[in-house]
Amino acid sequence: MPWTREEMAARAAGELQDGFYVNLGIGIPTLVANHVPDDIEVVLQSENGLLGIGPFPYDDEVDPDLINAGKQTVTTLPTSSFFSSADSFAMIRGGHIDLAILGAMEIAGNGDLANWTVPGKMIKGMGGAMDLVAGVKRVVVVMSHSDKEGNPKIVERCTLPLTGTGVVDAVISDYGRFILDRDRGELIVQELASDLDIAFVRARTGIPVRAA
Amino acid sequence: MPWTREEMAARAAGELQDGFYVNLGIGIPTLVANHVPDDIEVVLQSENGLLGIGPFPYDDEVDPDLINAGKQTVTTLPTSSFFSSADSFAMIRGGHIDLAILGAMEIAGNGDLANWTVPGKMIKGMGGAMDLVAGVKRVVVVMSHSDKEGNPKIVERCTLPLTGTGVVDAVISDYGRFILDRDRGELIVQELASDLDIAFVRARTGIPVRAA
Amino acid sequence: MAKRKIFPDADAALEGILFDGMTIMSGGFGLSGNPEHLIAGLLRNGVKDLTVISNNCGADGFGLWTLLNNGQIRKMVSSYIGENKLFAELYLSGKLELELNPQGTLAERIRAGGAGIPAFYTRTGVGTVVAQGKPVEEFEGALYVRETWLRADVAIVKAWKADPEGNLVYRKTARNFNPNMATAGKITIAEVEEIVPAGMLDPDQVHTPGIYVDRVIQGPSYEKRIEFRTTRPRKEENA
Amino acid sequence: MAKRKIFPDADAALEGILFDGMTIMSGGFGLSGNPEHLIAGLLRNGVKDLTVISNNCGADGFGLWTLLNNGQIRKMVSSYIGENKLFAELYLSGKLELELNPQGTLAERIRAGGAGIPAFYTRTGVGTVVAQGKPVEEFEGALYVRETWLRADVAIVKAWKADPEGNLVYRKTARNFNPNMATAGKITIAEVEEIVPAGMLDPDQVHTPGIYVDRVIQGPSYEKRIEFRTTRPRKEENA
Numbered sequence: 001m002p003w004t005r006e007e008m009a010a011r012a013a014g015e016l017q018d019g020f021y022v023n024l025g026i027g028i029p030t031l032v033a034n035h036v037p038d039d040i041e042v043v044l045q046s047e048n049g050l051l052g053i054g055p056f057p058y059d060d061e062v063d064p065d066l067i068n069a070g071k072q073t074v075t076t077l078p079t080s081s082f083f084s085s086a087d088s089f090a091m092i093r094g095g096h097i098d099l100a101i102l103g104a105m106e107i108a109g110n111g112d113l114a115n116w117t118v119p120g121k122m123i124k125g126m127g128g129a130m131d132l133v134a135g136v137k138r139v140v141v142v143m144s145h146s147d148k149e150g151n152p153k154i155v156e157r158c159t160l161p162l163t164g165t166g167v168v169d170a171v172i173s174d175y176g177r178f179i180l181d182r183d184r185g186e187l188i189v190q191e192l193a194s195d196l197d198i199a200f201v202r203a204r205t206g207i208p209v210r211a212a
Numbered sequence: 213m214p215w216t217r218e219e220m221a222a223r224a225a226g227e228l229q230d231g232f233y234v235n236l237g238i239g240i241p242t243l244v245a246n247h248v249p250d251d252i253e254v255v256l257q258s259e260n261g262l263l264g265i266g267p268f269p270y271d272d273e274v275d276p277d278l279i280n281a282g283k284q285t286v287t288t289l290p291t292s293s294f295f296s297s298a299d300s301f302a303m304i305r306g307g308h309i310d311l312a313i314l315g316a317m318e319i320a321g322n323g324d325l326a327n328w329t330v331p332g333k334m335i336k337g338m339g340g341a342m343d344l345v346a347g348v349k350r351v352v353v354v355m356s357h358s359d360k361e362g363n364p365k366i367v368e369r370c371t372l373p374l375t376g377t378g379v380v381d382a383v384i385s386d387y388g389r390f391i392l393d394r395d396r397g398e399l400i401v402q403e404l405a406s407d408l409d410i411a412f413v414r415a416r417t418g419i420p421v422r423a424a
Numbered sequence: 425m426a427k428r429k430i431f432p433d434a435d436a437a438l439e440g441i442l443f444d445g446m447t448i449m450s451g452g453f454g455l456s457g458n459p460e461h462l463i464a465g466l467l468r469n470g471v472k473d474l475t476v477i478s479n480n481c482g483a484d485g486f487g488l489w490t491l492l493n494n495g496q497i498r499k500m501v502s503s504y505i506g507e508n509k510l511f512a513e514l515y516l517s518g519k520l521e522l523e524l525n526p527q528g529t530l531a532e533r534i535r536a537g538g539a540g541i542p543a544f545y546t547r548t549g550v551g552t553v554v555a556q557g558k559p560v561e562e563f564e565g566a567l568y569v570r571e572t573w574l575r576a577d578v579a580i581v582k583a584w585k586a587d588p589e590g591n592l593v594y595r596k597t598a599r600n601f602n603p604n605m606a607t608a609g610k611i612t613i614a615e616v617e618e619i620v621p622a623g624m625l626d627p628d629q630v631h632t633p634g635i636y637v638d639r640v641i642q643g644p645s646y647e648k649r650i651e652f653r654t655t656r657p658r659k660e661e662n663a
Numbered sequence: 664m665a666k667r668k669i670f671p672d673a674d675a676a677l678e679g680i681l682f683d684g685m686t687i688m689s690g691g692f693g694l695s696g697n698p699e700h701l702i703a704g705l706l707r708n709g710v711k712d713l714t715v716i717s718n719n720c721g722a723d724g725f726g727l728w729t730l731l732n733n734g735q736i737r738k739m740v741s742s743y744i745g746e747n748k749l750f751a752e753l754y755l756s757g758k759l760e761l762e763l764n765p766q767g768t769l770a771e772r773i774r775a776g777g778a779g780i781p782a783f784y785t786r787t788g789v790g791t792v793v794a795q796g797k798p799v800e801e802f803e804g805a806l807y808v809r810e811t812w813l814r815a816d817v818a819i820v821k822a823w824k825a826d827p828e829g830n831l832v833y834r835k836t837a838r839n840f841n842p843n844m845a846t847a848g849k850i851t852i853a854e855v856e857e858i859v860p861a862g863m864l865d866p867d868q869v870h871t872p873g874i875y876v877d878r879v880i881q882g883p884s885y886e887k888r889i890e891f892r893t894t895r896p897r898k899e900e901n902a
Contacts, residue, residue, distance in 0.1 A: 021874050043828075043873075045874070046597070047527065048454075048456070048597050048600050049453075049597050049599050050596075050866075051872045051873070051874055052866070055656055056655050056656040057654075057655055058655060058658045059655045059658070062650065062653060062655060063596065064455075064598075064649070065456060065457070065584075065595045065596040065597060065598040065648065066596045066597055067453075067454065067650075067651075069453075070652065071453075071454040071455075071652050073650060073653055073654050073655065076596075076866050078826075078862030079826055079830060079861045079862070079864075079873065080866040081830055081864075081866050081869035081872040082594075082596055082597060082599055083599070083869075084531070084601070084602070084603045085453070085527070085528075085530075085600050085601045085604060086531040086532055086534065086535040086601075086603075086604045088531070089529075089531050089778075090777060090778035090846065091846075091872070091874060091875075092528055092779075093528055093532075093546060093547070094777045094846060096777075097874075112551075123512055123515065124512075125502065125503050125504040125505040125524055126503060126504075126526050126527070126554075127503050127504040127506075127527050128503070128526070129526075130526035130527075130528075130529070130548050130554065131526050131527060131529065131548045134546075134547040134548040135528070135547065135779055161553050162552045162553075164550075164551070164552065165551030165552070166551075255635065257635075258836070259766065260692040260836050261692075261836050261838050261839050262627075262836050263634070263635055264627070268893045268894050269894055270896075271894045271897065273894075274889065274892060274894060275835065276694075276695060276837075276888065276889045277696070277823075277834045277835040277836060277837040278835045278836055279692075279695050279836055279889075279890075281692075282891065283693040283694075283695070283890040284891040284892075284893040285889060285892055285893050285894065286893075288627050288835075290622040290623035291587055291588065291591060291623070292627040293591055293625075293627050293630035293634070294627050294628050294836060294838055295630075295633060295838070296770070296838055296839065296840070296841070296842045296843055297766070297767075297769075297839050297843060298770040298771055298774040298840075298842075300767075301539075301766065301770050301771060302538060302540070302607065302771075303607075303633070303635060303636075304767055305539055305540030305541070305771075305785060305786070306537075306539045307540060308607075308636065309635075324790075334751075335751055335755065335763075336743065336744055337741065337742055337743040337744040337745060337763055338742060338743075338763065338793075339742050339743040339745075339765075340742070340765070340767060342765035342766075342787050342788050342793065343765050343766060343767030343787045346785075346788070346789070347540055347767070347786065347787065373791065373792050374790060374792075375791065376789075377790030377791070532778075532780070536783070539771075540785065541771070541784060541785060542784050542802035543783070543784045543800075543807075544775070544782065544783040544784070546779065546780060547779065563781035563782060564781065568782075572802070593867070595867060596867065599867075627835070628832070628833070628834060628835065628838075629867075629868045
């Protein structure tokens with residue numbers, strides 16, 4: 001059975017390492033914060049200018065001057081810091097963030113990623129995604145394996161305008177957890193959702209899928 | 213009689229306008245701060261990261277963490293601010309400083325300025341001078357009109373390695389106060405030290421000197 | 425006496441500096457840290473054919489959206505459109521020019537504008553439409569695209585506190601693009617929640633030195649609309 | 664538990680990361696805001712053939728001068744030599760490599776190193792020896808020279824306070840190059856006058872976020888030598 005959003009978030013949390021500085025995208029990646037293992041500490045960065053994101057506020061703590069990059073109200077921690085947008089992206093572009101976990105519309109075997117527009121139909125803008133995929137040390141994509149029509153979102157070559165080229169390191173979908181071998185253009189299975197087998201995933205993936 | 217250092221500083225203070233942000237170089241330019249007219253306010257910038265330089269401290273106020281770009285102990289004012297070196301020079305390079313008053317070893321009729329080295333003999337480094345002359349809106353040089361051997365320091369073409377090209381707007385020397393017409397390569401007299409006449413100055417200047 | 429920077433209200437602060445076709449930078453991320461009163465002043469003024477540089481363009485019914493809705497904006501330079509239907513519709517129907525920038529490139533271009541840096545290289549956007557028509561060059565084995573500075577005729581920013589010299593202090597994530605834009609306007613106007621007397625701001629903790637700020641107003645009150653109010657339940661205290 | 668950043672002393676903080684021929688950035692302007700204890704640690708360690716990026720090279724008998732005097736420095740990247748006889752003599756006699764940078768270019772190159780910007784353009788130095796061999800290009804009618812980023816194997820910086828996460832706050836003009844260098848070291852070590860518990864620094868007033876800081880020590884005491892003690896007479900109080 002394919003993983004739920006929370007199950008995907010929990011698997012993505014497996015990418016976290018003690019002492020990591022991490023940027024979580026909007027949507028499922030934001031849920032990863034709920035699954036940080038007890039024995040490690042990570043510091044979450046929000047590209048609108050906050051290092052050390054705390055939990056969502058209690059109802060009486062809500063502060064409009066304190067939001068994350070998804071514009072959701074958040075809180076700080078005792079060691080948080082605020083900074084400007086230019087300083088925030090200096091941090092990102094300069095390679096100081098260990099890991100970004102973000103969503104995608106389409107990714108390719110060569111590591112290309114598209115997640116900001118469908119020409120003529122939908123444009124949300126790249127926001128900080130282009131900076132993140134270009135600057136962060138490791139990029140993990142969390143997304144549904146197929147689109148709403150059932151077509152593969154992991155393809156040989158992206159058809160949508162790109163967010164970044166050769167940037168994806170790993171993928172966590174509702175079907176499983178994978179490493180992307182960009183040199184070979186292959187998806188390497190790390191774990192599959194229960195009851196799914198590799199043949200099922202292969203049939204729904206646009207690039208070769210191989211066992212670990 | 214040629215002007216003293218204090219007299220030169222007093223004349224240089226005539227360049228100040230109400231509301232100006234000003235950077236004063238080491239030496240005579242620093243003395244300009246003592247001659248700010250009562251009816252105007254200027255804010256002094258120190259390129260090591262201070263806007264709003266106060267007077268020298270009383271003996272019991274001296275703070276090694278509070279110095280100007282000449283490494284002299286100073287004080288702050290109620291509206292001062294501190295910032296990093298990169299931010300300080302962003303301010304300078306970005307054209308936000310209205311006026312720099314600084315010393316020179318040699319200046320040329322085309323506005324070139326040299327003040328950081330005599331090859332093989334003396335090297336003090338350019339410090340922030342190259343950034344100041346390139347970034348500040350107006351550059352006023354305060355210096356002795358002749359060198360120790362009595363040779364003109366205002367010349368047709370600089371012989372020393374340059375600090376900046378085409379940057380000098382005005383000169384205040386011990387002989388007088390001058391505007392530099394960079395297009396014509398001429399010095400225009402604004403005021404002469406008492407008892408000195410234009411012939412005296414012409415004989416000691418390497419470019420044409422004309423009356424205002 | 426230096427010229428005074430404190431103005432009585434938004435209309436007074438905007439007086440004499442607006443013209444059709446001008447470029448305006450407006451601070452804020454989403455609706456957080458928006459110069460609410462100065463935007464309202466632009467709406468009242470009616471100045472048009474604006475190029476507006478701002479990460480977003482307000483949100484349905486609020487902030488810069490009101491200028492868009494009033495037909496005052498010709499072109500946006502932004503990074504994000506999502507959740508702003510009018511912005512998306514006007515762009516997709518060709519009625520609004522849009523220059524989309526990666527958010528970090530946008531922030532750095534603004535900083536460069538204030539810092540006298542006409543161009544810089546970044547890896548962001550290499551191999552994407554963002555790099556089209558721009559020089560791409562290799563440094564130490566990787567490709568980088570050259571981006572240029574952004575400056576504005578007027579920058580409007582929102583801070584928490586100001587002193588009479590125009591020194592600014594921001595609060596939490598309402599800081600965002602405001603300090604960078606404050607450096608990149610030919611004229612910069614700041615609106616704040618409180619103007620404090622000289623001497624009340626710690627010089628070590630000024631975020632924007634007053635040199636960048638030409639005019640200051642104290643807003644009468646701030647709406648500070650929240651786009652996504654997310655909370656967690658408070659545990660029973662005596663459970 | 665995240666790896667702990669607080670180290671007992673300079674020798675411990677420098678352990679395992681020094682190697683001959685390495686590049687070190689050292690904060691400070693003149694002798695203000697110098698990482699005194701970490702410099703002393705480098706002297707004790709004896710690491711040599713260093714390239715040192717620092718605005719100055721200490722002053723007679725103090726700071727980086729001690730490393731120069733001990734023959735540990737092969738090359739300096741600086742903006743100012745004045746008042747440092749040993750520095751000038753070693754350079755003029757060809758015994759020390761020197762790359763002189765305009766001070767603002769030096770600061771911006773360091774910022775660029777930390778910010779992932781391999782090159783940028785500045786008007787500073789156009790038409791001078793500083794621009795020799797570098798691309799010069801025209802933007803909007805003026806000439807600019809291209810300068811490249813600077814990064815270091817290790818950056819040593821001095822702050823006033825740190826918390827256990829490595830967040831730093833600087834004091835007055837002792838800030839100078841320290842925050843910029845903190846971003847540009849593969850490994851950054853900060854020495855401070857006081858390590859405070861988590862929660863004691865206001866998040867709005869952190870100058871260097873902890874992400875940039877790998878190791879922190881609290882110096883036992885600070886000499887903070889003054890180069891030019893300038894004072895004014897106190898007026899007679901009861902005159």
